[in-house]
Amino acid sequence: MTTTTNRPIPTPDERSAEFFRAAKEGRLLIKRCSNCGRNLAPQREACDACTSEALEWAEASGRGVVYSFVVMHQVLHPSFKDEVPYNVALVELDEGPRIISNLVGVANSDIRVGARVEAVFEDLSEEVAVPKFRTVAAD
């Protein structure tokens, strides 16, 4: 899935480079606690179960459900002036973590909390791809 987006393109940094590298390869990474095994959102720096900072990257299935979503009508950034109303979703991955993303290929009016989704990866540049989600049939 390739797009010429008007949206801001993230710049990978030290903490996120691995995540973006994997996304470029079509893989969704989360963090996993090396100490207790808890799955964590990719942004986490420590385990909220055991406080360990020994986290490793782990590959998520990319499948989950829409935990919640909104439809944004405000233009708070110039890149989005032609995109409103657009959706922002909180996806609960089957592995546990909830992550912010967008749902693609679905009309905003058809989005439902609880819908099954799977990750798709949108190429934004030579270096950067980002995970988004499309709805799939319930398994």
Added chain:
Amino acid sequence: MAQAKAAIVGLGITEMGKVFGRSGTSLAIEAINLALEDAGLKKDDLDGLLINAGISNSIGLGLQNAGGFKGLRLLNHMNAAGSTACQMVQYASMAVQNGMANYVACVFADTPLAAPGASSGAAYGGAARAAAASGNGRPAGPPGWAGLNAHYGYFGVNIGYAMAARRHMAEFGTTSEQFGAIAVAERDWAVMNDRAQMRTPITIEDHQASRFIVEPLHLLDCCLVSNGAVAVIVTSVERAADAKASPAYVLAMAQGHPGDSRSAGDPHEVSTGAVIARETLYGQLGITAKDIDICELYDCYTYTVLVTLEDYGFCAKGEGGAFVEDGKLGPGGSLPTNTGGGELSAFYMWGMTPMSEGVIQARGGGGQRQVAKNDLVLVTGNGGILDYHASIILSPRPA
């Protein structure tokens, strides 16, 4: 019932809303002076100052020298977002209880409305920051995770609360009309508050017809954006006995900061820090929700009122929608809530909005909107996206 911990003996509220050409510092000084006058105190009596800046960050420790507050025994610049007002009163109460200070001014000031015609959405949306970080809108985002959120279009605080409201609706069947009932009740109170910015009565239909900000939140689900300042003076129970005006006694105080694991099973979106705070708060007095006479709840959005009512046990979790829809929060209702019009209809001074109205009601100074039974007034503050929470109970009596 426990003895009061402290008392609020002065309240100062500046002009509110589209107040232009004045600095936050100037507004803060005026609010403190008004509060001192209300309390019958002179500037030299003041020996404590706690400061809370809003989104515009227009006041800080420099307020001490700008306002000529000399020889203080207590000074801090605090920020726990919307829970700060209750927290300032809590720390001031502990200070006066422990002899660290006699009279502590707690002040909030904010000037997010920069000039006539400026977008208030932009002031609270972080648009300027986001645009700057992305190179004036060109598609080169901020680094790392912030850039990911920017790409997804996740800006400002409205989205987080809308996400939470939607989750509550999906999980419990809560409706937008039920949120609307909160907006209507608060507007009915605002009609009787000459400080309120919005005083034209509204209906559920008006609420439903108001434009979407972030679905499921309509314009009338969202708080105002206001310039202004509010200050209260906290003193000991002993000193309050000599106060010029009737005190509002601080009977109980608590905080609750739940954290968000952003993971399956975490109720963060449908729950507040009140779940933690309520045991402490009610426990200090041996009461339950049934004993509360008036609620002054942090209402940056209609949804926060609903979820806070649930978490303080006024109804069961998930039943907030049905609980509020019968009009019991409004004038003449069985649970008067946000009796000045709140942040939705009166003015948005973070936690100082519910705080100021709680003080007014506990002192019996509400005029036309004064609630007859005001023995226990619950005041709450909320910050982050339901991340931080603090509360106090005010009363006309010290025990």
